[in-house]
Amino acid sequence: MPKPVVELVDVVKVYGSGDVKTYGLRGVTLTIYEGEFAAIMGPSGSGKTTLLNMMGLLDRPTSGKVVIAGIEASRLRSSQLARLRNRFIGFVFQQFNLIPRLTVQENIELPLVARGVPRRIRARKAREALIAAAGDPSWLPKKPSQLSGGQQQRVAIARAIVGEPRLLLADEPTGNLDRKSAAIVMKTFMSLNERGQTIVVVTHDPEVANCAHRIILIRDGRIIGEQEPDRSKCITRIL
Amino acid sequence: MMPLLVFIADALRLAYRSLSERKLRALLTIIGVAIGPIALVAMVSVVKGYSNYILGQLEALGQNLVVVFPGENYHLTKSDLRKLSSIPGVVAASPFYTATGFVRVGSKEVKVTIYATDLDLLFRAISGLKVVEGSVPGENQPLYALVGYYVSRDKKGHVVYRVGDPVIVRIVSVEKGKIVEKRVTVIVSGVLGRFGSSPILNFDYSILLPLSAGRKVLHMKEWTGILLLAERASLVPNITREIQEMYGDLVSVVAFQGIARVVASIAHAMESIAFTTSLAAFAVAVAGVSATMITSVVERFREIGVLKALGFTDMQVVFMILMEGLLISLIAGIIGVVLGAAAAYVLAQRGFVIKGVQVTMVIKAKPAITPSLVAETLLVTMLVGIAGSVIPAYRAAKIPPAVALRYE
Incomplete structure (x- = not known):
């Protein structure tokens, strides 16, 4: 029986107050298990990113529970949340969010910097992570601006996995990429998943969602059901 | 960590x-x-x-030194000297005379300050004062003088007066409202080392004479003041206070320590x-x-x-x-x-x-x-x-x- 990595119990997120309340999530209950590769799919404004932020401890629910690796996170202090994020969660963003003035290696090392890991160990881990993310070690001394979008996203994946997180969260990871780069990124996710990495991808693109094992459909802040993915429609088929 | x-x-x-x-x-x-x-x-x-x-x-001017000057209408006498010497903590006392004069040094005439006092006391009080040539004249040698560094030589360092040389000093003073000029001749007994300029005392441009020269050479009748040497610098404030209590406004007391x-x-x-x-x-x-x-x-x-x-x-x-x-x-x-x-x-x-x-x-x-x-x-x-x-x-x-x- 696989263990749950993250559990959301009746999570509600309300933005604003009084008459101008908007609901981000209207009571979401969801469990992601170890080794899973899940896609959360829904139209824009459906609450996908809010849901991902809840799982990633970037935001606190208005009500409901978020349990990550067995720890109830909703009542933790922000410094404790930061440490949990650092230990248990890796993020990949649509915009890559690499720091332009730092080299590829320095960008990948950032989660380990927060952890106070010595430089030598960091350098080795950054290299390993970049290779695991289908990147080329020759990028390490380069600045992100010297790489293409697809390459930058693989650097971002390397940064997300360098700390060996239990859960990898990706918010529209292919949204800023051409189809071929998107396919390479999804192939990277699939191979990481094959090696045991739990992954949740938020997307509105069925070609991306079909690469996962499980598709969770969301609309208006509610989970409206799940769908069996069709791997034959996964974007990696174009490679 | x-x-x-x-x-x-x-x-x-x-x-x-x-x-x-x-x-x-x-x-x-x-x-x-x-x-x-x-x-x-x-x-x-x-x-x-x-x-x-x-x-x-x-x-450098001496942390143990206290100088007593008479007030406008007061004359210091031997009995004052006895009284001041008996103040606890005073180890030595001597009257002194000062005058202003001019000496020709090379091509220039320089302004000098002449002191006549117990030279031993002066040397004990002021550690920076050194004799580099010759010797300190004794009390029975009123015509013999120690000359300041820039009296013995000009600004360029050329020696003008050596030990044994006579020095003619033109002394200018004001007596009864008139400017009186006297010429005296002293003999160089020794030369002082460079003292460095000081805003209060300028030994480089000075002539030091034994106390007896005050009357015999400078022809001065009144003491300019009395020098007191304290046993320790820490006693100076007490001594100053004692003198002020004894004399009130009749005298003024200057301690370099106080100025410092x-x-x-x-x-x-x-x-x-x-x-x-x-x-x-x-x-x-x-x-x-x-x-x-x-x-x-x-x-x-x-x-x-x-x-x-x-x-x-x-x-x-x-x-x-x-x-x-x-x-x-x-x-x-x-x-x-x-x-x-x-x-x-x-x-x-x-x-x-x-x-x-x-x-x-x-x-x-x-x-x-x-x-x-x-x-x-x-x-x-x-x-x-x-x-x-x-x-x-x-x-x-x-x-x-x-x-x-x-x-x-």
Whole structure:
């Protein structure tokens, strides 16, 4: 029986107050298990990113529970949340969010910097992570601006996995990429998943969602059901 | 402990990378911050240099010496000398005569001060006084004199008077409203070593005679005053107080120690003024650092959100921003100390005019750039950097990561 990595119990997120309340999530209950590769799919404004932020401890629910690796996170202090994020969660963003003035290696090392890991160990881990993310070690001394979008996203994946997180969260990871780069990124996710990495991808693109094992459909802040993915429609088929 | 040290080193490195990305802005901020340490080092070191110099001179004049001058209508007599000698703590006492004269030294006539007193007492009291040639004349040799360094030779160093040479002194005094001029001839018994200029006593331009010369050679009837030598410097205030109680306004008492104390307190006040003035520059610098760092935080809103998503705690973010401020101020502090020291030397070149009892002189003293001044300046400057970064760092810490990541 696989263990749950993250559990959301009746999570509600309300933005604003009084008459101008908007609901981000209207009571979401969801469990992601170890080794899973899940896609959360829904139209824009459906609450996908809010849901991902809840799982990633970037935001606190208005009500409901978020349990990550067995720890109830909703009542933790922000410094404790930061440490949990650092230990248990890796993020990949649509915009890559690499720091332009730092080299590829320095960008990948950032989660380990927060952890106070010595430089030598960091350098080795950054290299390993970049290779695991289908990147080329020759990028390490380069600045992100010297790489293409697809390459930058693989650097971002390397940064997300360098700390060996239990859960990898990706918010529209292919949204800023051409189809071929998107396919390479999804192939990277699939191979990481094959090696045991739990992954949740938020997307509105069925070609991306079909690469996962499980598709969770969301609309208006509610989970409206799940769908069996069709791997034959996964974007990696174009490679 | 180890991860914390690693993080501190990394925060410093990242701060440096962040500053070097916006070189012009960092440079302008550094210049702004550097003005404070420049002002502080320049002003305080120059004032301290002058005051050290004056205090050094005063101390050389003898911390154990007390001088009693008669008031306008009072004449000091042998009974006063006995009374003063019997004050507890006084180990020696001697009357003295002073007069002003002129001596031809080479092609120039120089103004000299003539003292006639117990020369042994004078040498015991004033440690800086040394005989480099010849010897001190005895009490029974009223015609023999010790001459000051710049009486024995001219400014260029050419020796004019040697031991055994006669010196003609033209003594000018005012008697009953008339200017009276006398010529006396003394014989050089010894030459004094260079004493260095002093605002109060100028031994380089002086002629020292035994006490007996006061009446026999200078033909003076009244003592100019009485010199008292205290057993220890710490007894001087008591002795001064005792004399004031005994005589009231009939005499005035001068102790170099007291003057030194007054000068020291004035110097201290001047240093405080210099310090306070430069604080204004530091206050402006705090605002400058704050403006730079706030701009930097706003520009990096999204980046800070990313760092937080990756697991940097609020405290780590605060620390990184403070490190940037600290780095700016440390660089500014070092530049400021160097430029401030240079400015101090330029300022000190111009000298400082003091009107003394006998001479008006320009003091040229090296600025006192002490390790403690450098350390204090760097410390204050670094505090400026930290103070200026506190609000920006707090703002950065309060950035919600979910909001920052959506920020375009």
